[in-house]
Every structure is written in C-alpha cells, then in structure tokens.
Amino acid sequence: MLPTPSRPLPAVFAGRLRVPVIGAPMFLVSFPRLVVAQCKAGIAGTFPHVNARPAAQLDDWLAEMAEELAGFAAAHPGRPVGPMGVNLVVHRTNPRFEGDLAIVVKHKVPLVLTSLGHPGPVVEAVHAYGGTVLCDVTTAQHARKAAESGVDGLICVGGGAAGHAPLQSAFSLVREIRAFWDGLLVLGGAINDGHQIRAAEMLGADLAYVGTRFVASEESGASDSYREMLLASDVSDLVYTDRLSGIGCNFLRPSLERWGIDLDTLPPKRPDVSSLVDTEARLWKDIWTAGHGVGGIDSILPVETIVAAMERDYRAACAPPPPPALAMPATP
Numbered sequence: 001m002l003p004t005p006s007r008p009l010p011a012v013f014a015g016r017l018r019v020p021v022i023g024a025p026m027f028l029v030s031f032p033r034l035v036v037a038q039c040k041a042g043i044a045g046t047f048p049h050v051n052a053r054p055a056a057q058l059d060d061w062l063a064e065m066a067e068e069l070a071g072f073a074a075a076h077p078g079r080p081v082g083p084m085g086v087n088l089v090v091h092r093t094n095p096r097f098e099g100d101l102a103i104v105v106k107h108k109v110p111l112v113l114t115s116l117g118h119p120g121p122v123v124e125a126v127h128a129y130g131g132t133v134l135c136d137v138t139t140a141q142h143a144r145k146a147a148e149s150g151v152d153g154l155i156c157v158g159g160g161a162a163g164h165a166p167l168q169s170a171f172s173l174v175r176e177i178r179a180f181w182d183g184l185l186v187l188g189g190a191i192n193d194g195h196q197i198r199a200a201e202m203l204g205a206d207l208a209y210v211g212t213r214f215v216a217s218e219e220s221g222a223s224d225s226y227r228e229m230l231l232a233s234d235v236s237d238l239v240y241t242d243r244l245s246g247i248g249c250n251f252l253r254p255s256l257e258r259w260g261i262d263l264d265t266l267p268p269k270r271p272d273v274s275s276l277v278d279t280e281a282r283l284w285k286d287i288w289t290a291g292h293g294v295g296g297i298d299s300i301l302p303v304e305t306i307v308a309a310m311e312r313d314y315r316a317a318c319a320p321p322p323p324p325a326l327a328m329p330a331t332p
Contacts, residue, residue: 024210060106084110101122156186158189170189186207233254244287
C-alpha cells in the first residue's frame with residue numbers, strides 16, 4: 001500500500017497506482033507500447049494525440065490499448081494497473097483538435113491532459129462521460145485561468161522539464177500555485193526517482209510527472225541514437241532556447257551540433273516549424289529534448305524495472321527516520 005495521500009485522489013487514480021506518477025506524454029516517443037508498459041507497471045501512461053498518424057490511427061490505438069489493459073487487469077487481480085490517458089493540444093492552430101476530441105469521447109478515455117490553450121471545451125466534453133481532465137500550466141497566472149475552466153487538476157511544469165518549459169523553478173512554482181489551488185496538483189521537472197517523487201509530495205504536489213527517464217526505456221519510441229545520447233549527456237549538454245520552436249525549450253546540444261546548427265545564427269523566436277533552414281534536420285525527430293534530470297540516467301531499462309526502482313526509493317523516502325541513538329554516559 002502507498003502512504004495515505006494528504007488529499008483524496010480522483011477516482012481515476014484511486015487504488016490504481018503503485019507509485020504516485022504519471023508518465024508524461026512525449027512527442028514521437030510515447031507510443032502504445034510505452035503507454036501500455038507504464039500502465040501495467042502501475043503508473044498512469046499517456047501519449048500526445050498527434051503521435052497517431054494518420055488521425056484515424058488514434059481510434060485504433062485507443063481500442064487496442066483498452067483491450068490489452070483490460071485483459072491484463074483480469075489476469076492479474078489485485079495488481080495496480082494505471083489509467084491510460086491522452087494529451088490533447090487545444091491551441092486554435094491545431095487542425096486535429098475537434099476530430100481527435102470526438103474520438104477521445106467515443107472511447108471514453110478516462111484521463112485527458114490538455115496543453116497549449118484553454119481547456120474549457122475539453123472539460124465540457126470529457127466531464128459528460130465522467131472522465132478526468134488535467135491541464136498543463138507553466139505560470140501561476142496560467143494556473144488561475146485553467147482552474148476557472150473547471151479542470152480536475154493542474155500539471156505544474158516547472159523549470160528543468162524536458163520540452164517546452166519555463167525558467168521558473170519547480171520549487172517556487174508549485175508552492176505559488178498550491179497557495180490558491182486545493183485540488184489535484186501534479187509536479188513535473190527533473191524528476192527521475194522515488195526520492196524526487198517524495199520531494200514533490202512534500203512541496204504540495206499529489207503526483208509526479210516523469211518524462212525523460214522513460215525516453216531511456218526499452219519500450220520507448222525514441223531511436224537508439226536518441227537514447228544513447230541521453231546516457232552520454234548531463235545538464236551541461238542542454239541548451240534552453242526559443243529559437244527553434246518559438247517557445248522556450250530544453251534541447252540536447254549534441255543533437256544540434258551533429259547537424260551543424262548554430263543557435264547564434266538563427267533569428268530569435270523562430271516560429272514552430274518541422275524543419276530548419278539550410279539543414280535536413282527535422283525538429284523533434286532529429287533535434288531532441290531532455291530535462292535537467294538527464295545527468296541521473298545511466299541505463300536503458302524496461303519500464304517495469306524503472307518503476308520498481310522508483311517504488312523502492314519512494315518507500316524508503318517515506319519511511320520515518322530511525323530514532324536517535326541514546327547517548328552513552330562518558331567513561332570515567
């Protein structure tokens with residue numbers, strides 16, 4: 001049993017988590033194999049809807065994953081099987097949003113994450129069938145607006161997270177948001193192990209959001225080159241810039257250098273594009289991201305092994321400290 005949470009978790013998580021973690025949705029990395037492995041290991045597994053290409057594939061993926069997880073749960077009674085979730089990009093420029101939301105509703109996906117836009121339409125549609133909606137936020141101001149939309153929880157993406165992330169420390173951001181938000185709060189940013197998961201709880205979060213560690217898993221959709229670069233890198237190999245996607249993002253510098261890309265020669269605030277001028281490299285496919293936890297990753301392991309290690313360290317971090325040793329009287 002996990003330690004009793006400080007506040008009740010939504011029903012979608014209750015009794016279904018081996019350790020309080022959501023596997024973050026990662027573009028071109030989180031595919032069904034990884035999501036299913038995360039759920040079977042006892043954490044929530046999620047993926048970006050745009051990973052399904054063409055769009056019709058989303059319908060197939062959701063049906064296949066639901067069937068596999070239901071079969072696994074039936075074959076392993078009493079074992080925590082985490083919920084499966086979809087991340088929807090709700091920005092007005094996303095042409096797939098409305099169609100993919102309809103597919104999510106069709107399958108009654110239990111957990112839906114929103115990013116890059118107002119979650120209102122998703123909240124209305126998902127709540128209609130009893131689903132849970134969490135919204136990515138990177139500032140307290142954004143968190144207040146999301147809270148007003150009726151979301152069930154906020155995902156606080158702090159500085160040091162992989163992909164698009166703010167510069168504000170996760171330590172300060174989560175405390176700032178917890179001061180006015182008493183609902184479910186998820187914290188992301190440089191979280192790799194059970195000690196960091198427990199630290200997130202001590203800061204006021206209910207769940208941890210883990211991404212980069214699962215890039216370096218056997219079930220990851222990342223290329224071998226990407227995973228090997230993670231193992232060879234540390235924080236000094238990261239560069240934070242808005243010149244590639246238009247939003248501040250942590251990239252692996254070696255993935256830029258191997259294509260001869262010099263950030264100093266690119267114009268500021270480059271619009272979001274799939275390829276770069278004067279190179280065949282494609283953003284996200286060839287130019288890779290990682291979080292500040294990259295220095296703590298030294299092996300490519302099965303998801304089950306990664307989660308088992310998280311659980312071991314988490315339980316150790318939750319254990320009460322040993323009583324102080326009794327002072328022995330001084331020898332005369």
